[in-house]
Amino acid sequence: MLENYYVRPASVDRIRASWIAPAIEQYVNWMAEHGYTPRSVLHRVPVLVEFGEFAKTHGANELAQLSDHVEPFVQAWIRRRGRGRCASRRSRLAHEIRNPVCQMLQLAIDGYVGPGRPHKPENPFERQAPEFLAYLVEEKGLRPRTIYQYRFHLRQFATYLDRNGIGLRAVSPTVISGFITEYGPRVAWTTLRNACGTLRVFLRYLYREGVVSRDLSSLVEFPQSYRYAGIPRSIAWDQVERILASVDRRSPCGKRDYAMLLLLATYGLRACEVSALSLDDVDWRNERFRIRDRKAGNTTTYPLSAVAGAAIVDYLKNGRPATTHREVFMRMTAPLAPIQSAAVVSRAAYFIRKAGVSVPRTGSHVLRHSCVQHLLNAHFSLKHIGDYIGHRNISSTQIYGKIAIEELRSVAQGDGEDVL
Structure with a gap:
């Protein structure tokens, strides 16, 4: 060689x-x-x-x-x-x-790991609750991504207990309150809400297994929030077009990024759905493709638009490296591997900033929200929009009613009689 x-x-x-x-x-x-x-x-x-x-x-x-x-x-x-x-x-x-x-x-050398990042245990409470992760999979039926979030929040709780010299059997309402009070100001309320949910499930499991003598799960209070208080991170469609135009499609990397951004903006896909798209999911003969294992557990089949199809074909022919992997989108630098969802988010954020578009938080979800706004402006119903972007419950889609600007403007400018 x-x-x-x-x-x-x-x-x-x-x-x-x-x-x-x-x-x-x-x-x-x-x-x-x-x-x-x-x-x-x-x-x-x-x-x-x-x-x-x-x-x-x-x-x-x-x-x-x-x-x-x-x-x-x-x-x-x-x-x-x-x-x-x-x-x-x-x-x-x-x-x-x-x-x-x-x-x-x-x-x-067999077993050599190197000086990489320190290994984080899968279960930070392996000694006291070794079967907790198995319980999440087998009894609660949680998906791998959800279990990853459980592990993250459990590590935060374990770090708090270790720093204060508190054993798991000594957990009390005061300890729980101290953790939430300390952790809350450092994260968004949604993260704190998820951490409280993880903590409730974990404490209920500990009581069931006899690790603690009292069920403390009911004492974990979720942070107060108001439904539909947030505003979706959408941008105008002309700004989406400006983002797409900022991609230099002459390079293999540009061909890949342009195809990914088109899928995000046209179909409102999540970053993980774009990264998981495989060659077997694209039906070229019938001009459609499918997104499997969505967040709601369903599978959605979409018509393949001429623009998105042409972008994917251009990337497959002129940009995708030769590989045996079946995933459509690949890393452009060695070692060759399928692109990960974090990279999709990063590339979307890069082109949003490059196009000079100002949003509170950049990322691939900006294009997902913009897709929904575009459908709302075209007068599609929330039920059809929810089905299109993969929502299981209509309540998940209702928040997007806040970005129906024209409809809200007509209500604000009217005399109110139609509302009554």
């Missing part, structure tokens, strides 16, 4: 003369399989060869000992080549050196 990247045999011989040459070649094969460019390979291999020499000089003689020399090697590299650079550039340089070394060691 090295011969595919190096023209001179002497260069290949120097690499294979390294005592970690098998690990380097294994890593090169891995990079080739995951779509790394030749430039990336040529940049990383010399770093690995130098790392092997550094580790050998400092006493390493087998692969298992290499993990102890990663950070010393990175710091030595920074001292030698990072002089005169700002702190952010040195940090970026350290990542560029550390990343290929850690990736190689993950392939070469």
Whole structure:
């Protein structure tokens, strides 16, 4: 595989003369399989060869000992080549050196994890309530995304208890009130509401399992809120068109982003629904596509518009990298993998800012709300709109009545007799 990247045999011989040459070649094969460019390979291999020499000089003689020399090697590299650079550039340089070394060691050493982010436990109360997550799946039938939110809020509660030295059996109404009082000002009321819901379910489970002697779930009060108090994050349709026009469709990345934004704005899809769209979901012969496993648990089939279909075809033919993955939208940088919902949100936010559109909070949901406003302006009923964007209950769609600007204006400007 090295011969595919190096023209001179002497260069290949120097690499294979390294005592970690098998690990380097294994890593090169891995990079080739995951779509790394030749430039990336040529940049990383010399770093690995130098790392092997550094580790050998400092006493390493087998692969298992290499993990102890990663950070010393990175710091030595920074001292030698990072002089005169700002702190952010040195940090970026350290990542560029550390990343290929850690990736190689993950392939070469069984069980090597590297200095990544600290692992967060799936269940922060594993010792006291080990079956709680299984209870959420098997008895309550919650979806993976909902369980992810449960884990997040449980970690916040566990952190509060640890910081105050409180055991789970010692939880009392005062402790619960203290957690909510401290956590509430730091988050939106919707996040606090979800945290209170998680806490009620968890406390009820603890009482059922005998972990606590009293059912405290009823003492968790939800934050006071008023229905339809919020305003949907919608923008005018001419602003949506300005966002779409800001995408440079000459590059593969632009072709992908344009197709994703069209799906968000035309069909009001969620970011997770766009990222999960697969080639098997598109029926080209009948000009339609389906969105499976929606938030409400249903599946929706849409007609494929000519504009959206042309954008997807352009991306598939001229922008999508060659891969065996069935998902439509892929990452544009190695390692090749399907794009995630967070990336869809990020790209939508980027183009909203690029187009100069001002919204309270950027993201893909701005286009979803704008799609609903566009349908309202076309005088579609809330029931039809709810079915179109995948709402299970009409009450979820009713809030969008607040953005029926023309209808509300006619009420405000009228004499009120029609209302009476």
